[in-house]
Amino acid sequence: MTPLRQRMLHDMEIRNLADNTQKSYLIQVASFTRHFHRSPELLGPDEIRAWLIHLREERKLAPGSLGPTIGALRFLYRVTLKRDWSDEDFPLPKKPVRLPVILSFDEVTTFFDAIPSLKHRAILMTAYAAGLRVSEVVHLKVTDIDSKRMVIRVRQGKGRKDRYVMLSPRLLEVLRTYWQDAHPREWLFPGNIPGQPISRDAVGLACQLARKRSGIQKPITPHSLRHAFATHLLETGTDVRRIQLLMGHRSLSTTSKYLRIATSTVCATASPFDLLPHPAPIPFPPPASEYF
Template identity: 40%
Template sequence: MSVFFQFFKDKLPSQINNEDIIVFNQKYILTKQLSSSYQNQMVNAIKLYFGIILTKKINIAKIHRPKREKTLPNVLSKEEIKAILNSHINLKHRAMLSLIYACGLRRSELLSLKPSAIDSKRGVLLIKLAKGKKDRIAPLSEKLLVLLREYYKLYTPKTWLFEGQEPNTPYSEKSLQSVLKQALIKARINKPVTLHWLRHSYATHLLESGTDLRYIQELLGHRSSKTTEIYTHVSTKSLQNIKSPFDDL
């Protein structure tokens, strides 16, 4: 709101009307090509200030609200994923990256795991209080369980499944980012890959292997099926069956 009041520094807040807000939107927000999320946050802040603090009615409907950009998730091929996961000799580093991809985990979910989260008898991973304060489970393949058993025997984690250098402290986000960065260098992948790309790749590869979207939604912990449906736009399985008219020339 400080930017808004600086724009109208020659006016008292009580003097600002709906036409002034439209001018601010056009001459400041739209001219500077600020992001849609910033624009929406500013409109909401203006509405809150004038509606509650000044108890002055402002017709927000007349202010342009931009549509959010519809960006597609970034996805890696299975070959690229394999190269990343096999790049580390360090067993802990390989186990962390493998678990993120194999269970579609968010970074925070991985770092919050405790050793008890692994149920080897049932072959599942219990993800407690994930985003939205919801628990969920993800299947653990025998191949992944073998890797995790090797890791557990070597590192014997106590409080957290993946602990930092200090005893009983979780592995840090910064260190985990560094683990991925090193893997990309070793795998010779020159893309701006983030840890979330592994989660996107997991969902897309599940879809391409024929897994129902409803199951993928549960595995990822999405509230809405619309969030999960975005992966249908990045899956190449159906596209590969389309014959280009170029081939008939």
């Protein structure tokens, strides 16, 4: 490990960046330096722009996929190398705004019915019932399920923050049935490697197999269940601020995006067209036979 890489790693550890973020940043910087065959200390804004163009035009990366690259280079040059560079030196492409595809209540039910494994069903039901990220679901411990207070403790979610979410009575029944069958000890959903939780990839694969079995044509990922959780809460009258706390969003604007896809609050709103007086009926021309 080079001294510069070690310094960057120490800087990220001091700031308590998530382990996945640290790994991603190191990979991004390593790719950047290998492309130019020089130390990043010898590279500057011109090389950064050239690298981003390369990623967009040669590797065909979407604008949204460049975020980790920008974040890694900003951290390296501004924090570790202490370069006084502006945001313009790290041009971030504007991402197209796309709304997530939301499953209906019936589709969620059909999806769950298509999961043959009790363990996988319990995992994905937990993701939906509590609105958890897949990384949060797989890292749940048995002790995080508090049936006395009817809450689930989410340890070190995104942004390294703990939070509590509701424990659905119906979900508690599912988890008790699963526990009686599997008897997990530490991790609620253990993986194939002893002492380790189930992997996110394994949950994603179970999700895709269930989607195929269900016959649902919409794309479904574990995160789709989190989107459905927030949208369904909003459609049934839950306050946006409360949803923000349950989702663990830092900003209310992140939660507010669900206002654009909640049909009961958007599409169910009466159009002003319906308030206009009914106009006189439009006279239809007589049938063609009457012209002869």
